[in-house]
Amino acid sequence: MTLGHFIYIPGMILLGIVIGYVMAGRVRTASSDVKAEEDQRSAARRARARARSSAATDTSVEDRPGGSPSA
DSSP, rough: OOHHHHHHHHHHHHHHHHHHHHHHHHHHHHHHHHHHHHHHHHHHHHHHHHHHHOOOOOOOGSSSSSSOOOO
């Protein structure tokens, strides 16, 4: 084994570590963006469900038969 191998092999290992670190950072950023979008959609879905349920239970005087409040 020549002296070049003692420089080349650790250099390639170090290059692999750097490339892996950069690629993992990109994946982490992309996955956090996707997670944020999913959380936003989920919050909107819950808000729509709450609005629908409150609209279904909220009946006004005009909606009741006869138009007068029942006491």
